[in-house]
Amino acid sequence: MAITIADVAREAGVSAMTVSRALREPGKVSAKSLQKIRSVIDRLGYVPDPAARALAAGRTNVIGVIVPSVTNNVFADVMAGIYSRAEGTDWQVQLGNSRYSPLEEERLVRTFLSQRPAGLIISGIDQSAATAAALRSASCRIVQVMETGPEPFDMMIGFSHLEASRAAARHLVAAGYRKPGFIAARLDPRTQRRLEGFRDIVREAGLIDPRRIITTPRASTVTLGCELTADLLARAPDTDAILCNNDDLAMGALFECQRRGIDVPRQIGICGFNDLEMMAVANPAVTSVKTYRLDMGQRAMEMMIAALSGEDPRETWVDLGFEVVARDSTRGPAPVSRIV
Amino acid sequence: MAITIADVAREAGVSAMTVSRALREPGKVSAKSLQKIRSVIDRLGYVPDPAARALAAGRTNVIGVIVPSVTNNVFADVMAGIYSRAEGTDWQVQLGNSRYSPLEEERLVRTFLSQRPAGLIISGIDQSAATAAALRSASCRIVQVMETGPEPFDMMIGFSHLEASRAAARHLVAAGYRKPGFIAARLDPRTQRRLEGFRDIVREAGLIDPRRIITTPRASTVTLGCELTADLLARAPDTDAILCNNDDLAMGALFECQRRGIDVPRQIGICGFNDLEMMAVANPAVTSVKTYRLDMGQRAMEMMIAALSGEDPRETWVDLGFEVVARDSTRGPAPVSRIV
DNA sequence: TTGACAAATGTTAGCGCTACCATATAGCGT
DNA sequence: ACGCTATATGGTAGCGCTAACATTTGTCAA
Numbered sequence: 001m002a003i004t005i006a007d008v009a010r011e012a013g014v015s016a017m018t019v020s021r022a023l024r025e026p027g028k029v030s031a032k033s034l035q036k037i038r039s040v041i042d043r044l045g046y047v048p049d050p051a052a053r054a055l056a057a058g059r060t061n062v063i064g065v066i067v068p069s070v071t072n073n074v075f076a077d078v079m080a081g082i083y084s085r086a087e088g089t090d091w092q093v094q095l096g097n098s099r100y101s102p103l104e105e106e107r108l109v110r111t112f113l114s115q116r117p118a119g120l121i122i123s124g125i126d127q128s129a130a131t132a133a134a135l136r137s138a139s140c141r142i143v144q145v146m147e148t149g150p151e152p153f154d155m156m157i158g159f160s161h162l163e164a165s166r167a168a169a170r171h172l173v174a175a176g177y178r179k180p181g182f183i184a185a186r187l188d189p190r191t192q193r194r195l196e197g198f199r200d201i202v203r204e205a206g207l208i209d210p211r212r213i214i215t216t217p218r219a220s221t222v223t224l225g226c227e228l229t230a231d232l233l234a235r236a237p238d239t240d241a242i243l244c245n246n247d248d249l250a251m252g253a254l255f256e257c258q259r260r261g262i263d264v265p266r267q268i269g270i271c272g273f274n275d276l277e278m279m280a281v282a283n284p285a286v287t288s289v290k291t292y293r294l295d296m297g298q299r300a301m302e303m304m305i306a307a308l309s310g311e312d313p314r315e316t317w318v319d320l321g322f323e324v325v326a327r328d329s330t331r332g333p334a335p336v337s338r339i340v
Numbered sequence: 341m342a343i344t345i346a347d348v349a350r351e352a353g354v355s356a357m358t359v360s361r362a363l364r365e366p367g368k369v370s371a372k373s374l375q376k377i378r379s380v381i382d383r384l385g386y387v388p389d390p391a392a393r394a395l396a397a398g399r400t401n402v403i404g405v406i407v408p409s410v411t412n413n414v415f416a417d418v419m420a421g422i423y424s425r426a427e428g429t430d431w432q433v434q435l436g437n438s439r440y441s442p443l444e445e446e447r448l449v450r451t452f453l454s455q456r457p458a459g460l461i462i463s464g465i466d467q468s469a470a471t472a473a474a475l476r477s478a479s480c481r482i483v484q485v486m487e488t489g490p491e492p493f494d495m496m497i498g499f500s501h502l503e504a505s506r507a508a509a510r511h512l513v514a515a516g517y518r519k520p521g522f523i524a525a526r527l528d529p530r531t532q533r534r535l536e537g538f539r540d541i542v543r544e545a546g547l548i549d550p551r552r553i554i555t556t557p558r559a560s561t562v563t564l565g566c567e568l569t570a571d572l573l574a575r576a577p578d579t580d581a582i583l584c585n586n587d588d589l590a591m592g593a594l595f596e597c598q599r600r601g602i603d604v605p606r607q608i609g610i611c612g613f614n615d616l617e618m619m620a621v622a623n624p625a626v627t628s629v630k631t632y633r634l635d636m637g638q639r640a641m642e643m644m645i646a647a648l649s650g651e652d653p654r655e656t657w658v659d660l661g662f663e664v665v666a667r668d669s670t671r672g673p674a675p676v677s678r679i680v
Numbered sequence: 681t682t683g684a685c686a687a688a689t690g691t692t693a694g695c696g697c698t699a700c701c702a703t704a705t706a707g708c709g710t
Numbered sequence: 711a712c713g714c715t716a717t718a719t720g721g722t723a724g725c726g727c728t729a730a731c732a733t734t735t736g737t738c739a740a
Contacts, residue, residue: 004727005727006726015689015690016726016728017691017728018689018690020727020728021728024728028688030688030689033688033689047451047453048454048726048727049395049455049726050454050455051391051394051395051400051455051456051725051726051727052391052725052728053391053726054391054695054727055389055391055392055694055695055725055727056727056728057729058728060391070410070419070423071416071419071420073411076411076416077411079410079437080410080437083437084439087444093435094434095435097423099423099424099427111387114387114388114389114390115389115391116389116391221617222617222618223618223620255621255623256621259623277561277563278561278563278588278591280563281562281566281592281596283595283598283599344695344697345697345698346696346697354719355719355720355721356720357698357720357721358718358719358720360697361698361719364698368717368718369718369719370718373718388697389695389696389697391695391696391697392695392697393696393697393698394725395696395698395724395726396696396698396699396724397697397698398698
């Protein structure tokens with residue numbers, strides 16, 4: 001039926017082993033054989049069977065990637081970075097979607113590991129005990145992305161969500177806002193840490209007010225940003241700034257304020273998180289915490305490929321940092337409100 | 341090293357074949373054996389090796405999915421739909437990202453087919469000749485998503501981009517706009533057809549003006565929507581409506597108009613494409629052509645699974661349609677401009 | 681020409697599983 | 711008790727490839 005390595009070997013007048021070598025270690029095959037084999041491969045359209053390869057060699061060229069969402073911009077960008085660095089190499093990316101479920105993540109890790117992957121790229125540092133155990137005893141390389149933390153399984157690249165939200169909160173306080181609130185959807189561990197960062201700084205400044213912290217387990221959307229903003233303003237109408245857990249919510253907050261005739265930034269300041277390109281062109285332009293998502297994916301893949309190629313003494317723990325990009329939406333409250 | 345089926349068989353006091361059957365056709369194994377085998381599997385933590393399975397059986401449980409982009413909302417939604425229907429089944433989704441390149445798509449199809457997938461879900465109807473040939477001679481089931489067209493390789497689910505953009509253009513004309521323009525980024529085949537639909541209707545209405553059609557090969561972003569709108573207004577300042585090839589561009593158009601103090605919808609009407617949830621909460625709410633992306637992914641997977649389960653006499657060609665959701669952004673031009 | 685060594689190529693066995701067919705066992709009517 | 715069928719289980723072979731070792735061929739100095 002399909003062309004096998006034996007067919008190629010016969011046509012080329014060499015043994016199967018030589019064909020196998022020509023494919024994987026061309027340097028160990030004479031130029032003459034190599035040329036002949038390659039022409040036969042082209043003519044017959046031979047493609048090696050990865051299953052047979054995996055079974056015989058005991059390993060694959062698969063790099064598994066596990067993300068909590070495929071629709072969330074953040075992970076989509078990381079994925080795009082990963083794919084862009086995989087393209088043109090022999091490494092094959094395989095994507096798993098855990099849908100924010102630790103159980104599903106555990107199942108995915110098991111499935112991946114049963115395939116003897118060359119490597120695994122996994123999001124975050126909050127794996128379940130079972131998942132962590134499986135990963136620790138895994139024989140493949142691992143890169144954790146999205147966050148930095150103290151005890152990587154292997155390699156790690158991300159940034160501190162805690163520090164990032166602290167910086168954003170500090171920015172709001174420094175801009176003169178005195179009644180800042182926080183809205184968040186989908187309370188995953190990263191969101192939790194961002195809320196923690198907000199709490200730290202606002203408490204420190206003596207501005208904490210639990211009424212101004214609104215969260216929901218629902219998935220984040222712009223529409224939800226409107227709703228959470230409405231909730232916040234219903235519970236604490238004098239709120240003068242909103243730190244939004246992501247940019248979708250921030251856009252929603254902006255739209256809701258516009259609709260109510262609330263002046264942004266003079267009555268309410270708005271700050272987002274991730275700095276989607278959209279934020280810079282909104283009216284007013286929205287302040288956000290810039291994160292390096294595409295870069296994260298690309299460099300995660302680079303680290304993985306370097307490690308798999310045996311170039312071990314490379315960086316294995318990278319903090320990409322972040323940047324609070326101050327824009328008009330947090331230029332500060334109206335002077336009059338400070339006087340009152 | 342790892343647990344194999346032979347280990348399980350030995351522990352359970354049966355042959356490897358019986359274990360294999362217990363896993364794939366439990367109905368053909370006695371209740372007693374089944375129970376024993378299952379308890380041993382649990383105890384040892386046995387997971388079948390998919391490579392060995394694939395090699396022995398000559399087929400896999402992999403369903404390959406090829407999309408042109410992982411960051412584009414549209415494909416992300418379709419992917420989410422696909423993943424949601426795959427969860428809990430034994431089918432394993434494997435994602436390929438062609439990055440809008442026909443060559444990369446061809447490579448991906450070859451790679452997937454070499455793995456003897458159970459099925460392939462591929463975007464669109466514009467495959468290269470080589471890709472089409474490979475797909476036609478493939479022995480797996482195929483679902484084409486995103487578009488409808490006359491000659492599916494196998495199964496198909498999508499909608500007519502031509503008809504959708506015609507409907508949107510008709511809506512603009514019916515709302516009273518007389519100088520409609522069109523902006524588009526990333527001229528993939530679907531974009532081309534949408535442009536065609538716009539041209540059809542606007543020409544028919546005697547309102548065509550080539551100056552008002554602005555396209556670019558660059559990837560679509562909100563920022564680019566601003567730029568294209570600026571271009572359009574520079575080339576044809578009297579433009580009174582913009583049909584945007586997608587919602588990112590539409591948001592950009594809206595932001596640009598806001599910045600310039602142009603009244604939407606009275607001076608310029610704006611219509612997007614896809615109806616992202618954001619459109620309904622913008623100010624003004626933006627008209628858009630609603631498409632059923634999540635549904636498309638879910639039903640594509642359902643069709644695939646049904647076909648693979650042998651339930652053949654099901655629907656194999658589905659037009660999901662679309663809906664022009666009219667909102668404030670196209671309520672019509674100011675009366676005064678009609679008098680003039 | 682010869683031996684020594686490196687480079688190139690071949691042989692054998694087996695990765696873990698399932699298709700296929702053979703055999704054993706149970707259930708049942710007569 | 712017998713044969714018959716249906717159900718359950720096992721044995722054998724092989725999927726396509728590569729690791730490990732074995733063998734052949736080429737190269738060069740003495």
